[in-house]
Amino acid sequence: MTSFHDKVVAITGGASGIGLATAKILASRGATVSLADINQGGLDSAVRALSAVGGGNHSGTVVDVGDSKAVTDWIQRTVSDHGKLDGAVNLAGMVRVQRPLKDETDEAWARTMHINADGVFYCLRAELNVMKDGGSIVSASSVASHLGMAGLGAYCASKAAVNLLTKTAAREHPNLRVNAISPGATATPMVAAMEAEMGHSQPTVAACINRQADPSEIAQAIVFLLSPEASFITGSVMDVDGGYLA
Numbered sequence: 001m002t003s004f005h006d007k008v009v010a011i012t013g014g015a016s017g018i019g020l021a022t023a024k025i026l027a028s029r030g031a032t033v034s035l036a037d038i039n040q041g042g043l044d045s046a047v048r049a050l051s052a053v054g055g056g057n058h059s060g061t062v063v064d065v066g067d068s069k070a071v072t073d074w075i076q077r078t079v080s081d082h083g084k085l086d087g088a089v090n091l092a093g094m095v096r097v098q099r100p101l102k103d104e105t106d107e108a109w110a111r112t113m114h115i116n117a118d119g120v121f122y123c124l125r126a127e128l129n130v131m132k133d134g135g136s137i138v139s140a141s142s143v144a145s146h147l148g149m150a151g152l153g154a155y156c157a158s159k160a161a162v163n164l165l166t167k168t169a170a171r172e173h174p175n176l177r178v179n180a181i182s183p184g185a186t187a188t189p190m191v192a193a194m195e196a197e198m199g200h201s202q203p204t205v206a207a208c209i210n211r212q213a214d215p216s217e218i219a220q221a222i223v224f225l226l227s228p229e230a231s232f233i234t235g236s237v238m239d240v241d242g243g244y245l246a
């Protein structure tokens, strides 16, 4: 099991779900974690939870990933506070009310693309500017980046953008490793909110493993991609979907 002792890792969307699960594993292996999220209360309890788990001097900063300057300031402050950035995990994301494309609104389209695609671009740019050789970045894609999903056109398009931002960054930075994960349905507050809106649970029958993932199962894959054990993996979009795309 790789130790992250003395490593500094920045995580967006770290107050909840997959981001919080990733932060807990990293802290338990000795990393110092710099969390960013729009949810101040969630950040406060996440930092308390991380400090109980272990690791270094964890911090939580309110950052909207749709705010380019706020993202850059947070990454630069992470480096000035901790001296370096070894890893970054770009998980902040959103899904809007499900609506077919013919009825999609300009506002919902723009907001989804802004947070999920522009937001990952702002994070990647800030991270690529400060990371030294050997650094590793993982961003949140989705099974929805690989196929059409009725009612989720904006979400699908925004996650497809993450895939090619990831591959482009990997080509431009052979001294780093830049990857994405493509989770299937995972039991987080995001999915719970979607299920409440739909009035039924997110179907998983298309997967080989017919259940939702626990957030820790996605987090383990992210931690692997951050670690030296993934030393020859870059530019990849790793399926962590219980065989949904098999």
Ligand SMILES: NC(=O)c1ccc[n+]([C@@H]2O[C@H](COP(=O)([O-])OP(=O)(O)OC[C@H]3O[C@@H](n4cnc5c(N)ncnc54)[C@H](O)[C@@H]3O)[C@@H](O)[C@H]2O)c1
Binding pocket: 012, 013, 014, 015, 016, 017, 018, 019, 036, 037, 038, 039, 042, 063, 064, 065, 066, 091, 092, 093, 094, 115, 140, 141, 142, 143, 182, 183, 184, 185, 186, 187, 188, 189, 190, 191
């Ligand atoms: N849960 C799933 O089934 C699933 C599947 C595929 C991909 N994903 C992706 O994984 C990522 C994490 O999702 P999750 O399921 O853990 O969701 P979650 O809702 O539990 O966590 C997302 C976090 O992002 C934060 N956030 C939202 N908008 C933000 C913004 N503008 N700036 C900063 N923080 C913001 C939220 O406050 C929340 O803490 C997302 O990008 C999501 O699209 C999730």
